[in-house]
Amino acid sequence: MKAAFPFILLTFMLQPAVRHDYAGMVKVPGGAFRPFLLPGTASGKISVHPFYLDIHAVTNGEFLQFVKANPQWERSGVSRTFADSNYLRQWAGPLDIGDDRIINSPVTNISWFAANAYCKWKGKRLPTMDEWEYAAGAAPVNAKEGQDLSRMILEWYDHPNPVVLPAVLSTYRNRLGIYDMHGLVWEWVEDFNSVMMGSGTQGPGSNAFSCGAGSAGTANKEDYAAYMRYAFRQSLQATYTVGSLGFRCAKDVGSN
């Protein structure tokens, strides 16, 4: 025991410095919510553990720092395994954003692999789909009485993408203190590839020929805004880059 002590001490001292960097994040308290796609539990609810979430999406400026530190993620050198050919196409050059107006706008045209690598580099991770949906369901702080979040989202869907993407923090803050969950860009989530639709996806015993057989698994058939998000996720692959698709990072409570 005595002999082991210095060894244990040494092991402890050799641990890399623990970075608890929660700047720019808020703690989302745990809770339960009804996701758009029913989980098959009796209550129809999913519980979410407390976690930290970035208050805004990662910007072009922030992503440039990542690319500078990780040259394998430069536009000119990135492997096609990890991003398609439109990766970071909005930038003027591999290490040059070019247009000053988009420095503080969400970075888009990034693949899931790039978003995942960025969050890891920051000591964070991508939020899960359930975490993201849970946080995004919080009402806007300054919402007018009776203003419906899904109505606001549908209005956003209605508008074509702006030529110059607005800066982060420019839409609305929700009651958790998180900005722009809707109304600015779509966002990658860690497990976007868990949404499955198409033939052969009906639950046991369901009738594939009955009208709306697939949508029977949804919580609220009228929630077209949520339907659009899940359908969009379903259409993605991890190498895809999209001009209106960005991301933000999450972190476990008490993680290193």
Place this chain on the structure above:
Amino acid sequence: MKNSITTWGLIISIMALSCHSKPALTRIACCAKDDAGPTASLTGSLTQNTSVYQFPGRWTDAHNRSLELKELKGKVQVVAMIFTHCGYACPRIVQDMKAIQDSLPGAVKEDVGYVLVSFDTERDDPAQLNRFTVQQGLDQRWVLLHGNPGQVRELSMLLNVRYQKQMDGNFNHSNSIFILDKKGEVRQSLDGLDPQTGIAVNTIHQLINK
């Protein structure tokens, strides 16, 4: 009378329209029979390196050995993602892979490996993978891999496998067998649950002789 016909016509058109506006979208049921017909696609020659073996990280096999994916280089690999508690789809995938192995002539058997990667990072530890190996009668050409949840998710992204953990600990997942060339590029994906042994064997022969 005319009015009621018009009304019914209207109702029927609305019903038809609402059907179209709500395509099937649901969490996939584990191991439900996939009634989609078999599809196979052979990826053509790729100009850039898209090998799965670029993907870093250490995995553990059924014998508790630690390895990186790139150690699978040099053989044609037949790969699938499964979990061992799966009741229907996964045993069929393993069965199909065994059928591929059995259909290969003795001369090329050593040029081909078989890899099963588990979604179930909690229950499918190396000991459970070892039990599964024995149960299924898998020989030394099979490698069963256990990884951490992040690694497994990343690999599913590379292979374009879709999966989701259910509340009961089981998984919903898409069903595909992948054939990787000696460098680790995915050259064919056999999707669905109908055996496509002949197609697979043809591809393997082509890839071995390259």
